[in-house]
Amino acid sequence: xxxxxxxxxxGLLLMLQIAASTxxxxxxxxxxxxxxxxGKFTPENIDxxxxxxxxxxxxxxxxFNQVAPIEWNDETLYSSLNNLxxxxxxxxxxxxxxxxxxxxxxxxxxxxxxxxxxxxxKSAISYLRSHGFDGLNLAWxxxxxxxxxxxxxxxxxxxxxxxQKAFENDAKDTRLTQLxxxxxxxxxxxxxxxxxxxxxxxxxxxxxxxxxYDFHGHWxxxxxxxxxxxxxxxxxxxxxxxxxxxxxxxxxxxGAPAEKLLMGFPTYGRTYRLTTSxxxxxxxxxGPADAGxxxxxxxxxxxxxxxxFTSGATIEWVDEQKVPYAVKGSSWVGxxxxxxxxxxxxxxxxxxxxxxxxxxxxxxxxxxxxxxxGPFPLVNHLRNSLGxxxxxxxxxxxxxxxxxxxxxxxxxxxxxxxxxxDNTTYFxxxxxxxxxxxxxxxxxxxxxxxxxxxP
Numbered sequence: 001x002x003x004x005x006x007x008x009x010x011g012l013l014l015m016l017q018i019a020a021s022t023x024x025x026x027x028x029x030x031x032x033x034x035x036x037x038x039g040k041f042t043p044e045n046i047d048x049x050x051x052x053x054x055x056x057x058x059x060x061x062x063x064f065n066q067v068a069p070i071e072w073n074d075e076t077l078y079s080s081l082n083n084l085x086x087x088x089x090x091x092x093x094x095x096x097x098x099x100x101x102x103x104x105x106x107x108x109x110x111x112x113x114x115x116x117x118x119x120x121x122k123s124a125i126s127y128l129r130s131h132g133f134d135g136l137n138l139a140w141x142x143x144x145x146x147x148x149x150x151x152x153x154x155x156x157x158x159x160x161x162x163x164q165k166a167f168e169n170d171a172k173d174t175r176l177t178q179l180x181x182x183x184x185x186x187x188x189x190x191x192x193x194x195x196x197x198x199x200x201x202x203x204x205x206x207x208x209x210x211x212x213y214d215f216h217g218h219w220x221x222x223x224x225x226x227x228x229x230x231x232x233x234x235x236x237x238x239x240x241x242x243x244x245x246x247x248x249x250x251x252x253x254x255g256a257p258a259e260k261l262l263m264g265f266p267t268y269g270r271t272y273r274l275t276t277s278x279x280x281x282x283x284x285x286x287g288p289a290d291a292g293x294x295x296x297x298x299x300x301x302x303x304x305x306x307x308x309f310t311s312g313a314t315i316e317w318v319d320e321q322k323v324p325y326a327v328k329g330s331s332w333v334g335x336x337x338x339x340x341x342x343x344x345x346x347x348x349x350x351x352x353x354x355x356x357x358x359x360x361x362x363x364x365x366x367x368x369x370x371x372x373x374g375p376f377p378l379v380n381h382l383r384n385s386l387g388x389x390x391x392x393x394x395x396x397x398x399x400x401x402x403x404x405x406x407x408x409x410x411x412x413x414x415x416x417x418x419x420x421x422d423n424t425t426y427f428x429x430x431x432x433x434x435x436x437x438x439x440x441x442x443x444x445x446x447x448x449x450x451x452x453x454x455p
Contacts, residue, residue: 022386023207023355025182025262026051026379027096028081030058030071032362038369039294039302041362043080048088049391050379051358055137055182055209056081057096059127061106065116066123067097075131082132086414086428087435094180095128098139105141111155120159121166128179129170135180135206136163142186142195157200164204184209184357187247187264192254199255206260209357210251213266215242216334218273218288218299223281225334226270226300228321229344234282243321244344248351262357263348267303267364267378268295269325269335279327281318289331295363302363303378304370306335338381345385356382409434418447426452 032041046054056078062068069075078095085091098107110116124136140156163181171178183205186192202208216224224234228243235242241250244263251261271289278284291298292305301309306326313328322343325334348356358364358379368375383391408417409429417427419436426445428435443452 022388023053023262024051024358024379024383024386024388025053025055025207025209025355026358027055027057027360028362029360030056030074030077032360033071033073033077035294035296035362037294038367039304041366043077043084045366046081046084046361047376047391048084048091050376050383051091051361052355053092053094053134053180054081054084054361055094055096056133057137057360058099058139059095059097060099061097061110061120063109065110065119067095067120067127078131078133083414085132086416089416092134092180093132094135094137094182095131095133096137096139096184097124098141100141107140107156107159108152111152111159114158117155117159117162121163124163125166125170125179129174129176133179134177135182137209138181138183140183140185140195142191153195153197156195157197160201160204180206182207182209184211185251186210187212187215187244189241189246189250192250198251202256202260207262207354208251208256208260209262210248210264211357211359212244212247212264213359214270217270218285221285223272223274223283223285223325223332223334225281225318225321225323225325226268227264227266227334227336227340228318228323229340229347230321232281232318232321245347248353252351258352259354261353262355263344263353264357264359265341265344265378265382266336266359267361268300268359269303269306269333270300271298272332274327274330274332279314279332280316281325283332285332289333301333301335303335304363304365304367306333307365307371309333336378338378341378341382342385345382356386358382416445416447416450418445 028041028043028046035041058070060068060070082093098105110120128136167179167181181204183201185208186195187210213227215228216226230245231240231243248261248263252258272285273287273289275284275286288299292301294305295302309328310326313326315324315326317324323334323340324337325332361379364376364378365371365373366376371377408427409432412429414429417429419425419427423444425436425438428437444455445452
């Protein structure tokens with residue numbers, strides 16, 4: 001039976017979201033589709049009202065300097081993701097390009113010459129438009145750290161500037177909304193220094209996702225937290241700045257506008273194998289704990305795997321860093337919880353940052369099957385902590401009396417339709433369900449543009 005979602009207050013809700021600078025940017029990965037059983041994640045698992053932006057990771061750059069898919073079904077998954085905008089037209093989607101291939105950045109050859117950059121830019125605009133994305137995310141995974149030619153930091157600045165100008169020109173030529181441009185950037189100071197001209201790239205990017213996680217992990221010989229808010233008394237020497245506070249402050253001090261910086265929130269924890277009876281921060285270790293049954297990659301566990309582990313485990317709170325860890329036997333995991341998210345959001349607000357960036361949706365308890373806390377418990381808590389208005393709710397239609405409005409979408413394709421009885425509202429059809437939306441005060445629905453506009 002079709003359902004009717006009456007969103008009488010949606011217009012005001014959307015206006016508040018448009019006016020607010022706060023962003024909640026959530027990543028999804030195309031490799032999470034290969035996880036077994038309840039760990040498998042595809043765009044159909046996404047709540048379209050959860051995040052303001054969803055970034056699809058990951059595409060690459062081919063030998064012709066063109067954007068190219070990685071997985072065999074990427075283009076099918078693109079369509080599934082972008083179809084969610086039929087449910088929430090305010091949600092924006094971006095395609096992330098880059099990462100590493102066999103330890104090397106696919107950007108290196110492309111950025112080396114102006115003609116390579118221009119080929120990439122032309123390809124990117126065409127690819128994003130043809131697949132329905134709202135923007136591009138640059139996963140510039142520190143190629144200057146991998147023995148690439150000197151000057152790549154400056155070439156990255158040129159690429160960002162050229163992309164931003166090309167996106168402006170494309171919007172003028174096509175009269176379409178300008179494509180968004182963002183980047184995922186490092187949190188450790190030596191990498192920031194060698195990889196980015198901070199102020200220059202910040203002026204051309206719409207927002208910057210600072211990857212404030214992976215500060216510590218099983219590659220070290222002692223326990224340390226994956227994403228601590230502050231430094232601990234155990235941190236000294238090169239580890240002194242291995243924390244969120246130091247990383248974000250460094251970006252701010254080097255010219256990045258606060259409103260463009262998004263703090264990274266991980267939905268996973270880093271694991272260790274303890275070698276002594278010491279279980280606190282700085283305890284001796286030798287490699288990672290066993291791989292999780294769903295992520296199947298030694299060294300980290302998804303939040304839903306952490307939930308399973310913490311049953312019967314000893315959980316400790318590191319007050320000086322505002323993060324928890326859990327121990328069971330010789331296995332140790334430093335992870336994030338609702339409490340650590342709340343502490344980070346409180347700090348984020350004191351710095352007037354532009355919002356939060358989540359890595360990733362597919363490692364939260366997206367199905368609600370593990371943590372007994374509903375679907376997406378971490379990201380929902382993050383959304384609430386940031387101060388977003390409540391998400392629209394769905395109410396099931398009455399079953400006693402037929403209602404012609406409830407069956408409006410029966411047999412109609414997904415999309416937006418005018419309500420001929422009240423032009424301040426419009427219907428949305430999605431998977432056979434009927435939704436009624438209300439325009440912002442003073443506006444009416446115009447079918448020609450599929451939008452609310454002035455009468």
